Amino acid sequence: MTSILLLGLGRWGLNHLRNLNNLPIELYVAEMTERQLEPARKLGLPSERLGTRYQDFLNRVDGVVVVTPAQNHFSLCREILLAGKDVFVEKPLTLEPEESRQLADLAAKHRRILQVGHILRFDPATQWLKEAIQRGDFGSLHTLRGRFGGFKRPRNDSGVMFADGIHFADLFNYLLGAMPRTVQAIHHDFMQRGMDDVSLVSMEYETPHGKTWATIDNDYFTPGKFREVVLCGSRLSAVCDFNVAQYKIKTHANTHVKDGMEIKAVEGVVTQIETPPEEPLLAELRAFVESIKTRATPLADGESGYAAVRVMDAALESARTGRRVALT
Secondary structure (H helix, E strand, O other): OOEEEEEOOOHHHHHHHHHHHOOOOEEEEEOOOOHHHHHHHHOOOOHHHEEOOHHHHHHHOOEEEEOOOHHHHHHHHHHHHHOOOEEEEEOOOOOOHHHHHHHHHHHHHOOOOEEEEOHHHHOHHHHHHHHHHHHOOOOOEEEEEEEEEEOOOOOOOOOHHHHHHHHHHHHHHHHHOOOOOEEEEEEEOOOOOOOOOEEEEEEEEEEOOEEEEEEEEEEOOOOOEEEEEEEEEOOOEEEEEOOOOOOOEEEEOOEEEEEOOEEEEEOOOEEEEOOOOOOHHHHHHHHHHHHHHHOOOOOOEHHHHHHHHHHHHHHHHHHHHOOOEEOO
């Protein structure tokens, strides 16, 4: 049986605990204090598989799931990879592109699995959108707009762009199969924490279908919870709400048609798309366990984690300098 060590039982780590406990694995858990291990005890995990020193478990497990503050990702993942273990690490892979590059190279060198928690890749709605783009259903894909935000407690390890916006940066890279050519961003720090709590990021992609303009809007202030992407193409547009369990996508066959010297906006058929009600976190953790067994490259590997961090780093540079940053 595959054995997995979970590092971290914070807000998101508790979701990992719940899902990992439902997989056919031997689960170990490590946290900083005995008190923080209480949720794992309540699930009935044996005391010999719980501890405050993760190093004590490394020689017993096949893979490690890292759900710790982002500042710790590089040192932890490096240590685990050098110990010969496979790693699943929550996004962002690291906060610095060079560190992400090193981890991706280290995993490749030692033939280890390195999977990054870019959860939207594992949503069935994402797979439908990617296939529709590849089929040419959208025609020329003009714009991608992502809104990821809502009123909540800010994270302490990074600004809202690295905490939330990176989800859509990776999603757009995945859907388009490319990195943006340029990145431009505006950030604000209204809470005076020394990191952004409102972020607007603009990216320009070059694809076989032409240029695509993508934007990401995220903040900690807007009432509610938003996880929405809008795709607008020359033949088809779609709205995808990742908050919805099953009916996430609605397509609109809207087109602009020339009529003499004018252009008419012609509204077409609206179609509700049904996708399987899969929990993406469970799907990505199941995929990690499968990659450990088969040695197959993860859908969200170290290279994709590095690419997303590069985009976010370029956005930070743009916000700091007020200039558009080219990614070459």
